[in-house]
Amino acid sequence: MNKDKEQVRLLDLEDGRTGIIISITGGKMLTKRLADLGLSTGTKIKILRKTPFSGPVQVEVRSSKLVLGRGLAYKIMVEIQ
Amino acid sequence: MTEGKKINIVLAGQGNAGKSTIFNYLTGLHQHTGNWAGKTIEKFEGTLYYKGYTIDVFDLPGIYSLTTYSVEEVISREYIIKQKPDVVINIIDSTNLERNLIFTLQLLELECPVILALNMVDLALKKGITIDSAKLQKIINAPVIPTIASRGSGLTDIIDKAIELKEGKTEYRVPRYGKEIESRIEDLSQYVKDVDLPYPSRWIAIKLLEKDRDIVTNIRGKDPRILKEAGEAIYRLEEIHGHDSSVVISDERTLLASHITREIVNIRPHRKLSLNEKLEIITTHKIIGYFIMILILGAMFVGVFSFGNWLSSLFESVFQNWHEWWNNELGTTLTAALGWAAVESVLALVQIALPYILPFYILLYILEDWGYIARISFLMDNFMHKMGIHGKGCISFIIGLGCNVPGCLSCRIMESKRERFITAVLVTLVPCSAVSVIIFGLVGKYVGLLWALGLYLFAMIVIFLTGKLSSKFIGGEPVELIMPMPDYKTPNLKTILYETWDALKEFIYIAAPIVIISGVFIQAINLAGWMPAISSFLSPVTEKWLGLPAVTGILLIFGILRKELILVMLAAYLGTTSFIDVLSPQQMITLSVVSMFYVPCVATISVLWKDFGWKKAMAVCILEILFAIAIAGIVKRALDLVF
Numbered sequence: 001m002n003k004d005k006e007q008v009r010l011l012d013l014e015d016g017r018t019g020i021i022i023s024i025t026g027g028k029m030l031t032k033r034l035a036d037l038g039l040s041t042g043t044k045i046k047i048l049r050k051t052p053f054s055g056p057v058q059v060e061v062r063s064s065k066l067v068l069g070r071g072l073a074y075k076i077m078v079e080i081q
Numbered sequence: 082m083t084e085g086k087k088i089n090i091v092l093a094g095q096g097n098a099g100k101s102t103i104f105n106y107l108t109g110l111h112q113h114t115g116n117w118a119g120k121t122i123e124k125f126e127g128t129l130y131y132k133g134y135t136i137d138v139f140d141l142p143g144i145y146s147l148t149t150y151s152v153e154e155v156i157s158r159e160y161i162i163k164q165k166p167d168v169v170i171n172i173i174d175s176t177n178l179e180r181n182l183i184f185t186l187q188l189l190e191l192e193c194p195v196i197l198a199l200n201m202v203d204l205a206l207k208k209g210i211t212i213d214s215a216k217l218q219k220i221i222n223a224p225v226i227p228t229i230a231s232r233g234s235g236l237t238d239i240i241d242k243a244i245e246l247k248e249g250k251t252e253y254r255v256p257r258y259g260k261e262i263e264s265r266i267e268d269l270s271q272y273v274k275d276v277d278l279p280y281p282s283r284w285i286a287i288k289l290l291e292k293d294r295d296i297v298t299n300i301r302g303k304d305p306r307i308l309k310e311a312g313e314a315i316y317r318l319e320e321i322h323g324h325d326s327s328v329v330i331s332d333e334r335t336l337l338a339s340h341i342t343r344e345i346v347n348i349r350p351h352r353k354l355s356l357n358e359k360l361e362i363i364t365t366h367k368i369i370g371y372f373i374m375i376l377i378l379g380a381m382f383v384g385v386f387s388f389g390n391w392l393s394s395l396f397e398s399v400f401q402n403w404h405e406w407w408n409n410e411l412g413t414t415l416t417a418a419l420g421w422a423a424v425e426s427v428l429a430l431v432q433i434a435l436p437y438i439l440p441f442y443i444l445l446y447i448l449e450d451w452g453y454i455a456r457i458s459f460l461m462d463n464f465m466h467k468m469g470i471h472g473k474g475c476i477s478f479i480i481g482l483g484c485n486v487p488g489c490l491s492c493r494i495m496e497s498k499r500e501r502f503i504t505a506v507l508v509t510l511v512p513c514s515a516v517s518v519i520i521f522g523l524v525g526k527y528v529g530l531l532w533a534l535g536l537y538l539f540a541m542i543v544i545f546l547t548g549k550l551s552s553k554f555i556g557g558e559p560v561e562l563i564m565p566m567p568d569y570k571t572p573n574l575k576t577i578l579y580e581t582w583d584a585l586k587e588f589i590y591i592a593a594p595i596v597i598i599s600g601v602f603i604q605a606i607n608l609a610g611w612m613p614a615i616s617s618f619l620s621p622v623t624e625k626w627l628g629l630p631a632v633t634g635i636l637l638i639f640g641i642l643r644k645e646l647i648l649v650m651l652a653a654y655l656g657t658t659s660f661i662d663v664l665s666p667q668q669m670i671t672l673s674v675v676s677m678f679y680v681p682c683v684a685t686i687s688v689l690w691k692d693f694g695w696k697k698a699m700a701v702c703i704l705e706i707l708f709a710i711a712i713a714g715i716v717k718r719a720l721d722l723v724f
Contacts, residue, residue: 028325031325032325033563038335061180062179063179067565068562069462070466
């Protein structure tokens with residue numbers, strides 16, 4: 001793993017930035033559900049926008065748009081690209 | 082031509098891929114909706130007559146995967162496996178090809194004849210995406226047909242292809258995954274081969290590696306030794322890949338889907354933002370987005386009520402002499418009186434509920450087809466989380482504003498049982514159009530519009546607090562929102578009209594029988610002369626605690642059938658629609674508050690009953706009655722200080 005690449009929570013990634021998922025901490029059901037939508041470790045993910053007042057985040061994965069709950073965005077660690 | 086050959090086809094695909102547009106185009110008015118056995122999930126079935134064939138078309142629910150998270154997924158998968166349709170048409174959103182292909186791969190695993198409909202190719206082209214469908218066809222070894230469902234283009238090609246598939250012999254050459262995974266699947270399917278189950282053995286092997294609950298249980302009953310083999314394979318997979326085997330399999334599909342996408346897709350990015358992209362930025366904006374949402378929902382509300390009032394009074398003038406005519410023609414016998422009760426119930430449904438529900442549905446489906454409803458879920462997710470559910474619950478609330486029945490039915494989009502229940506309970510507290518008739522007819526008209534709006538605000542606060550309390554009481558973690566965001570697109574008129582028609586039909590099917598039976602029943606009680614006894618029995622609550630006229634006891638009983646009946650019966654009882662002569666402003670407000678919360682109507686109760694069992698349904702009713710009486714009494718006392 002590249003050392004000068006910073007790792008942050010998906011939630012803390014700024015709008016418009018892209019990261020690569022390095023881990024998802026969550027139950028089996030959750031990780032499986034995400035995997036079925038094409039989200040798992042190694043996937044490139046771009047933050048399109050966040051909502052204020054700790055709302056969900058809108059992301060782009062595999063050129064399609066998804067909305068993820070904030071709690072979920074907190075559980076996903078990404079490596080900033 | 083009645084002796085034509087039969088073909089059975091199934092439409093499958095993710096939500097927002099244009100499945101219902103294609104279904105409506107193919108089957109037109111030859112549709113019948115029902116429910117899947119034992120479920121409150123709608124089953125859409127239609128028939129198409131084409132080139133001497135009778136083609137039965139089934140529309141499966143829009144799903145994202147063929148696992149067992151939701152009832153819809155189980156139903157879809159069981160249908161394809163057990164009913165063995167002649168052809169499965171997989172409708173794909175071309176603008177989200179890669180994600181849709183993951184689902185396609187799952188379908189192909191089932192080894193059924195699949196045709197891919199690459200839908201919305203026009204929108205994909207607009208985004209600079211071109212897809213080599215011939216190459217895709219070669220890779221997945223199944224016919225691929227580009228379509229534009231909104232214009233009907235490509236749809237007859239699909240049917241021609243389906244006939245061809247049915248007539249010819251198809252061999253399945255399912256796309257293979259990576260060598261390592263594929264050898265595990267291969268090994269395991271050797272063990273499964275002789276098991277007596279109606280599924281393809283390769284599919285069973287994959288599902289075992291995915292630890293699919295249903296399949297594991299099935300196999301345990303047949304040959305538990307296979308589970309041991311599967312366990313070993315799972316252990317190896319997890320050892321090599323470092324995460325759960327079910328995720329390994331999903332990743333394998335994703336990898337293949339993304340590989341295929343790279344092979345067939347050519348994207349020419351364009352610098353200029355399209356109108357829809359600009360719209361996207363504005364409508365999901367941190368601040369402006371909320372203003373726009375309030376504006377759109379407010380306009381919808383005003384639109385529904387001004388149109389509803391107009392249509393309702395039109396019906397009123399049409400129906401006004403019917404009772405007299407009935408009495409003149411049939412006399413005033415007991416049967417005639419009971420018969421009139423049945424007729425009147427239907428007329429009241431047409432006159433009071435329909436005028437509001439119809440425009441409401443049309444506007445709702447315009448917003449839905451346009452793609453705005455998903456934006457509301459996005460914007461409201463945080464607020465909904467405070468009530469222990471996620472953003473999608475907001476959709477049920479909005480539908481509930483029209484009518485609680487479809488509002489409760491729509492709760493099935495929530496992922497867990499816990500969330501379905503909480504959302505449904507909260508929906509029963511949302512003032513439906515019938516309650517709005519009371520609020521506007523009494524408070525809005527005689528006390529002031531601000532008071533009426535204040536009541537809505539009050540309802541919102543109650544819903545919010547109830548949500549907070551019930552999620553605490555029921556416990557459990559709220560499920561996180563995971564929702565695909567469809568691109569905005571021009572709403573399709575045909576789709577909107579079909580959806581509206583379906584929703585209206587469903588409403589009528591559920592509401593009409595209950596309304597007629599209960600209407601006759603209550604008229605019977607009335608004719609038996611028991612009404613005064615009932616109202617005096619209830620007077621400690623109505624008169625003493627709530628400060629309302631004793632007659633409201635009976636009205637509230639009528640209101641269980643349909644809430645607007647409270648107002649209708651009040652008018653009938655008093656012989657006037659000038660309510661200000663008989664009710665003081667605080668009585669009007671108190672009566673509205675009771676009506677809002679005191680109990681869901683019969684039709685809604687029946688949905689709760691079906692979905693959650695009679696115990697929970699009854700518990701909700703009793704709690705809401707107690708709560709409504711308590712809160713209305715408090716409101717009355719507070720109002721005494723104001724007026």
